[in-house]
Amino acid sequence: MTGPALNADLISFLRSPRSRSPMHVEGDELVSDDGAERYPILKNVPRLAGDPYVGSFGRQWNRYEVVRPEEDEATFEAKTGVPPSDMAGKLVLDAGCGGGRYARLLGEHGANVLGVDLSSAVDKAAEMCAGLPNVQIVQGDLLDPPVVEDAFDLVFSIGVLHHSPDPRRAFAAIARRVKPGGRLAVWLYRKNIAPQEWINSGVRAVTTRLPARVLEPLCVGLGAVGSVPILNRTLNKLVNFSAHPDWTLRVCDNFDWWAPAYQSHHSLAELRSWFEEEGFEDLVELRPMKSGRLYDWTYDHDLIIGSGVNVAGRRKV
Incomplete structure (x- = not known):
């Protein structure tokens, strides 16, 4: 199964990763408007970047069937603060779409979605979004997204930026894609207490x-x-x-x-500071769906390994 046909309207939001030139489709290639740059289109996915350090994600998302519609809907709302149904007719950037579960969810709710991922998981995402002409999947690098700036009603990144070699730079790059008054939501791994960090870093030095x-x-x-x-x-x-x-x-x-080569952990204060430095306001911490006295205490004291820090905010007009 291949992905949906190319969406010309969403393609118009793409930019060359080298010259920032607008792009257009010529046969099975995406071509810069000056004709100097050409990028292949395979399985209806423009390929604007390679796969230098995220091979494990391509294997992971192409191997495991992880779409769970009810859970995905609840998770998306919890981690962005927005019900998927509110995105109908809106322009959305899924920054690190992986296997496409949230791009598919939003597409089914009528959003116009551009899903960008660096790994070969884009093949799975395109397959998952087959039949949704309002979703376009692109292979690109979030350190320099091949996407126009100041355009999107919502940009979200759930569990992605901490796998970049430079999460702060990737955050700044996707933040610039939000239009003034638009919303950005980011979920990152939480930094745990020192003994937990030492143990897991030591084990990951082997597993990676x-x-x-x-x-x-x-x-x-x-x-x-x-x-x-x-x-x-x-x-x-x-x-x-x-x-x-x-x-x-x-x-x-x-x-x-x-498995991933890169994995960074962050504090809530750090993530909030990134939003502020990039010109966002009305910041809100998004708490996990799970709650309870003991859970809340361990979460707030950074004791739950694999938990996250999650912030959303509005770009200043």
Whole structure:
């Protein structure tokens, strides 16, 4: 199955990653308006960047079926502060679309969505969004997004920027794509207390060097451990593994944590400062869907490994 046909209106928001020239379609290529630059279009996905350090994500999102419509809708609203239905007719940039679960969700709700990702997960995203002509998937680098600035009603990035070699630069780049008065929402891994950071950094120094054929069985094993309540409430406060009730998502989450070459952790104050420095106001911290006295206490004291810091704000007019 291939993705939807190219959306000419959404293509018009693309810019050359080198010259910033507008682009247009010529046959199976995307061409800068001066004709000097040409980029291939494969499976209806313009390829404006390679895949230099995110190969694990291409493998992950093409291998695991993770779309869960009800959960995706609830997660999107929790992590952006916006019900998907409110985006009907709006222009949205999914900054790091991965396998396309949120691009598909928003497209089904009538949003006009440009989904950008650096990895070969764009193939899966295009497949997931087949039949949605209001969604266009593009392979591009968020460190220098091949997208026009000051244009989007909503730009969101859920669990992506912390896998960049320069998260602050990537944040600034996607922030510039929000139109004045538009909304930006970003979710990043939370920085835990020092012993947790030391342990997980030490283990990741090993796992990131393992071939996928070795790491994936380990993630399956951790998936089994994550199904044992007493372990997923205690042991994973030292070494991260998923306790998601869905087996496939549990294994996928484990691979997502242990495989990527880059993984940075951030404080809420740090993320809020990025929004302020890029000219955003009306900032709000978006809390997790899960709550409870014990959970809230451990969350607020940075003890939950794999939890996030999540902020949304409006770009000043």
